[in-house]
C-alpha cells in the first residue's frame with residue numbers, strides 16, 4: 187500500500203451497482219491520488235439541494251431510482267471536467283449508459299486525454315441491501331458512513347468536517363430494488379463496452395472496506 191502509482195493511471199472510472207462500495211472506494215482513491223472525486227450522484231444532490239433548474243429537472247428521477255437524462259448528466263460532467271485535459275479524476279456513478287460512456291470518450295478526446303483504467307466492483311444484490319439501508323452520508327464533504335459497519339466517531343456527526351450526517355432519500359429497499367433493476371439493464375452493457383476498450387479490471391467487491399481499498403490500489407498501480 188505504500189507504493190506510488192507506477193504508470194499514469196489517474197483517469198479512472200469506477201463501475202458497480204448501487205451499494206457496491208464504489209463511492210467509498212472512489213473517495214479513498216481520489217484522495218490517495220490527489221485528484222478530484224467526481225460523483226454525478228453527489229453533483230445531482232447538490233443541484234437539488236440548491237434548488238437550481240437542473241436540480242428541479244433531476245429531482246423526480248433520482249427520488250424514484252430512475253436515471254436522469256444523458257443530456258442533463260453530460261452538462262454537469264462537462265462543467266466539472268473543465269476545458270483542459272484533467273490531470274486526473276475518479277468518476278463514480280458515471281458513465282451509467284453506453285451513450286454516456288461514448289460521450290465521456292469524446293469529451294476526453296477533445297481535451298487530448300483518455301481513460302487509464304475502468305474498475306468494475308462486482309457485488310450481488312443480497313450483499314448490498316444491508317449496506318444501503320444503514321448508509322449515512324455527509325452532505326458537506328461527501329464522506330460515507332454506515333450505522334454499524336463504519337460508524338462515525340460521534341453519533342450523527344461527520345468525522346471530517348463536523349456536519350450533521352444524513353440518510354439519502356433513495357436509500358430504502360423499495361428504491362434500491364428499482365436502482366438495481368436499472369443497473370441490471372445498463373451495467374452489463376457498460377462492462378462489455380469497457381472490456382473491449384482495454385484498461386479494464388474487475389474484482390469481487392463483497393469484502394470489507396479495507397480489503398476493497400487494497401484491491402483497488404493494486405489494480406491502480408499494476
Ligand code: AMP
Pocket residue numbers: 204226227228230247248249251252253254255256259278279280281282283286356365
Ligand atoms: P448515485 O449517488 O450514483 O447512486 O446516484 C443517485 C441517483 O442519481 C441515481 O439513482 C440516478 O437517479 C441519478 N444519477 C446519478 N448518476 C447518474 C448518471 N450518470 N446518469 C443518470 N442518472 C444518474
